Structure formats: C-alpha cells, structure tokens
Amino acid sequence: MTFYEPTRNPLIINRRRLMGFLTGAVAAGIVTKSEALAYLQDASEKTGVTAEEWNPETINALAGTREVDTEADLHALVPETTEGTIQYWNVGPTEPDPQITKDLYQEFQDTFARYYPNITLENQNVGYNDMLDKIRTAAAGGAAPDVAKMPILWGVEFAARGDTSEVTLEEFGWTAEQFWPGALKSVTWDGKLYGVPTNNETMAFIWNKQIFADAGLDPENAPATWDDVVAYSNQIKQETGKNGYGMVAKVNAGNTPFRFMPVMWAYGGSALDEAVDEPTYETTMINSPEGIAALQTYYDMYVRDASVPTAALTNTQTENQDLFIAGEIAMMISHPSEYVAMQGRAAAATGADKERADQIVANMAYGLIPEGPVRRAVVFGGSNAHIMSDAAHGAPVNRDAARALVAMLTGPEWSLKNNWTDSNPANLVGFETKWMKQRLEEIAFLEVTTAMLPYGIPFPVVPESPEVMNIIVPEMLQNALTETMTVEEAANDAADRINALIASR
C-alpha cells in the first residue's frame, strides 16, 4: 500500500506568518485579539492539534495537493479475491441529514462492493441514541458485528472488556503520524491500539443574526463569554419572546455532554480531571467551585431567566434544529453540517414557512464557542472503526475482510467523504486531497469549526466515560434544572456517583 507521509509539515507557519493570519482572522471577525494570542499560547497538548499547523490558511493550502488511488492501495493490502461476509454497524445518515451525506453513504457501500466483489457487506445503520445500548447488548451476547464504527467516547469501554480486537496501524497501511495524537489516544487502552480513527471534529457556535438584531444585540458577533451567553439569552427572551440559547439536557443523549462539557471546562471544572495537562482520571472536579459555577449558568438560563426551551430536558439537537429553523431559538452549538441541514429543511418547507426558513438560513452565523473564566473549550469529537473480538462477535471475525473495510473507512478518501458535511478526515492525508478542496469550496463555515480544533478536549479515555457523560452528567443537569436538588447538591451527587464508579475499578 502506498505510504502516505502527511505533507503538512512544510506548511507549518512561523510566528510572524501566524500573527499575520490571525490579524486577518481578527479583522474578519472569526477570532478576537485575545483569542488570537491564545492560539499561540494554548495549542492543545491534549489533542496534538496545534494552531500553527491547523488553521484555515494551512488547511486551504494543503487541499488538492495529492492524488490518492484508494482501489490500488486497498488491493495491495487485501487482495481483491478475498471472500466472505462481513457485518458492519455504524451511525449512518438519518432523514434530516443533507442529501449529499445520504448519497455518499450509499456510494461507500457500492464502491466497497465493486472493490471486493466476493465480500458481502451487511451494512446496518443504527440510530445514534440507540447504538450504544444495542452494541453493548450484542457484544455481551456474542452477537456483535465484525466491524463497528463508534463515536470516540465509547471505544475504551469495549476495549477494556475485550469486546474489540487489538490492531496495529501498519496492518491498514497507516502510520501514527497520519492521525492526531488525541484521536489515537481515544482508541488506546492499556498501551495497545483497539481501533482506528475515522473522523475528528469540533463544533462551533451558531446564531441567528436577525434575532440578535431584533433583541438589540450586535448581529455580527457571537457572545464572547459564557456569561455573555446567559445575558444574551435573557435579553433575547425579554425583547423578542423567543428562546435565547438552545440548551440540551436529555439523559443518555450524546448531544447533552457535547454541549455542556465545553461550559464545564471553560469555567475550570471537569467530569474527572480530563481538562488538566496530565490527566490521571482518578479524581473528579465536577463539584469544584468552578464546576458548580458552570452548572449555575445552566440553572440561570433554564430556571432563573427561563430563556431557553422549556423542553430542554427532553430535547436533543434534532429538536433544536426544528426550533432554530422555526426562528424560535437564537443560539446553539453544533457542527458545520448544521448549515447544510438547515438549507435542506428550508428547501423542504413550503409557503410562508419556506420564506421564513430561507431568511433564517440567510441569517445564520458561525463563530468560536465562547470562553469562560479559565479557557475556551470544545469537545474533541469524532468516531473510530473497531474490529470486534471473536468472543463479542460470537464466531471468528473475518479478519481479512474486516481489514479491507477498516482500511477503506480510515483511508484518505473515505474518511473524508463519509464525513463530508459534519467532520474532518481522521487520516490527515485526507486534508491534502482534491475532495478536501471541494469541501472547502462548497461547505460554508467549515473554517470556523476548524478554527475550534486547537481548543478541543477529549472526553476521559476510561471505560467509565459513557456512563459519566451520558448518564451522570445529564442527570446532574436534570436534578439542578428541575430543582430536585440545589445546584451544589446536584454537583455533589454527581461527584459521589463518579467517585463510586472510580472506586469500583
């Protein structure tokens, strides 16, 4: 297989060039001056994504500089004549997703069938909020698929239980330099690799400029801090009657921690100690004064000001999309794909609804996620491809076919195409392809979400992470927001539960 050496290094910009770029970015309103300085000082040590290497300028310069031949590379790795059946579970597109996402999803399967005519790919698209329960149950019962693509948060739990197979990057034709260190960390357990990253992304802050203007706020700038978000949300509610911030606090919905943890980290708290430079994952900081302050911002918006959707306790981002396109919420955190998703919804609307939806799409703006007293933060998200263990699969996994599938999923072409509107290729060579160039030209606001990458913080790389993030953190929010407990009691209760989990290791 072709050995792809990422060529981004020559593009590392020196401090002067970066300052020049950042000056431009400040002028363009993408970042503020203090943020620009933070770029230089705070390149994330947790993810290995530095602003010097990964910024809109370098990404644009890299795009389209390399040709790849996926078919030839795959066949050099796994012969075309390989036979068998392979089950593959993944979180695929749903109805609200952009058409291009659905088309590329189908194209991937068709292309794999063309590359490997003797391998039957049994693809199963599982809903995001159902996948974890389903694959846990299947693995426990020896009925897991051969290969699964799972969100970044879940992998270590399966690895610790022996449900996923140990792999090496070399068996797929890759090297460690082709992935961000933070991405590789999410598939590493006990010093061994149990998967390969397929895509990585960070979200950004989205707002409706028209509602900002109606509320007497500056429509061209996002709130700079989380305190500003609380104030803006209240002002929007008071002035327009619409909801300010699109809060999400549903239990066991991945959307919840992705939107709350950036606030928690920004204030200096964390679920364990994942936000510090050398995390041990042995202690919780969720009930530290900083963690309580973060929870208080949610309480203030939901209870004190009632400036967010009342259904936040049962809403996921899907409901937020409905509210945003209906002009009922002004701000939210989401992927770059949100713009395309909104365009799709506007296109599907009719009559007066369409007119309103078109206006809302025209008034969508993206910016950096606000900062807190301690830092600016965002979840370093993404997904990984895993080959399940024979025990979890209930029979010997077809390893050759699995290798072919995982190599295709994590290669420069399909790690990009499979995540066209909502993420970035985990295989960094993907940034150098012509498809990346096309993406940059076609997808609005991609540069803003990319600019958030250096602020990415990965979820704790421990098996307890899914329970902490999907259950304990959302239940803490619900306990505080329904006033079942005070903010402090809710944080302490969450800390007790996390400590009990740590103690049970």
Added chain:
Amino acid sequence: MAIAEAPALAGRREPVAIPARETLGHRITRHWADYLYVLPALLVMLIVIGYPLIYTVWLSFHATPPRTGEWVFNGTQNYQDILSGPRFWRVTMNTIYWTVGSTLFAFILGLGAALALHNPFRGRGVVRALLLIPWVVSAVAAAYVWRWILHSDYGLVTGMLKSWGVIDRPLILLDSKSYVMPTLIAVNVWKEFPFVMVMLTAGLQTVPEGLLRAARIDGASTWNQFWHVTVPHLRGVILITTLLLFVINLNSFTLVWLMTGGGPANASQLWITEIYNIAFRSLQFGMASAFSVILFIIMLALGYFYVKALTANAPRREG
C-alpha cells in the same frame, strides 16, 4: 377408582364414587400419548422461559463489574443494595402511582364506554370501531405522536392554546416533575381503555335480560339494577380485566421510555425502565437481574391471583 361415603343428600344414603387424586406420574403413564404430543411445546417453554429464568436468578447473586464483564459471586448483596437504596423506593412509588392510576382510570373510562355502547343506537358499530383505534395503534407510534402533541415548545396543545389566547407561556407537561406522571397516565389510559371496553362489553352481553326485567318490575332503580344485577354478573370479568391490566401496567416500558426516558430527573422512572437503565446503561447485569427477580416475585403473586380468579368458577376436570 376409590369409593367413598358421600354426605347425606336429600335424606338418601347411597355410596357415591369420589375420584381419588392421581399423582402426576400416574397421569403421565395413563395418558403418555397426550403428553408426548405436548412435549415439544414443553421443551420450547423450558428453553425460552425456564433457562432465562434460572440464568437471571443465578446472575442476581453476582457482581458484574462493567469494566471486565466478569461474574463475582456476592450472595444477596445486590438485593440488599437495591432494597436499602432510596432510589428503589422512589421508583417503586412511581410504579405504584403509574399502575394504580392507569388501571383505575382505564377501567372507569372503559366501563363507561361499554355501558354507553351497550344499548343499541344508530351508528353504534362505527363508534365502537373508532374507540378501538387507540388500542390497535402501535405503542411506538402513539408515543411519538403524543410526544409531539405535548411537546413544551412546539407541541400541538401548546400551539393551539396559545393561538386561542388561553395561555401565554408554554404548557409544561412532559418536562415537569409534577405533571409528567399524570400526563403519561392520561396517554396510557387513552391507549388502554378500549381493552376494558371490549372485555366489559362481552361481559354485559351475558347479563340475563330476564333478571333485569324482573328487577325493573320489582321497582328497582337504574342504579340498583346496575349495582345489584349487572355488577355481580360482571364480577368475574372485572376481576380478570383489572388484574390483567394491572400486570400489563406494572410491566409497562414503551410509552414511558419513548416519551420521557424516565425523566425529568427520574420523575417518571418505573421498575422496568430502571431495570433497563441498570442493565444496559450502567452495565450492571447482576444488579439488574436482582431487580428483575424482585419484580418477578411480585408478578408471580399477582399471577397467582389472576389464575385463581380465572379458575374460580371453572368445574374441575378429572381424568
């Protein structure tokens, strides 16, 4: 067959043959062919009911750390942890509230509908068919539709009441700790009352018209006819229907899970949803099994009464 002395009947003293109880072994020997016919079904039941049951009970005596998936025998620790935790009792209260509320109101509404539709009138069949719709609608579809209708921010109910000027703030039902259970019960009653209606309609048709006529001739009021003639005849059907409904509601999962997931802040968490949470979200299969066994014992007791009610008036078949 054993011959025994029967008690005196109408002054006559004649020996009456009373069948002696046969042991299971004797019965199998005597009717081996019959048992052979049902053996495959018994084997299937043993596999699909017996094995999981024994497995669950055995698992309930083990700790199953999520990180390793190992089984570590811990005696009755899981039971002690469940019964000593405040969460169990909170979930139990929710479950009782849900079960009693749903059963009671579904019964009252179902009885009312059955009585209203008992006497013939033009279009009765159409009305009956319409009232059956909630019962035949899939629970999943019903849950999603009701969730949309009751959504606090863009629900149909909030939207209509706002447009009529009845309210100026969203009507918070599923997101309110206080209103979530009554709301869920209302949806469940809507879903279940046709079942009661069908059962009681069948029961009403067995009430002898002659008795009702006789009561009317004797001057009984409508209420007295209902209370002293109709209800005694319906007693068996009422008992079976309510017991069945009680057990169904005790085992409810779909509506609650899809509409609230047990929230907000566990305000609508029921036994079954809690067991699901413990098993598949916290991955404590041993603990979830212990919880299931506790529920199984309660259900077994209810099942006993159900079977007893079913067989109360049935003649005993021998041989």
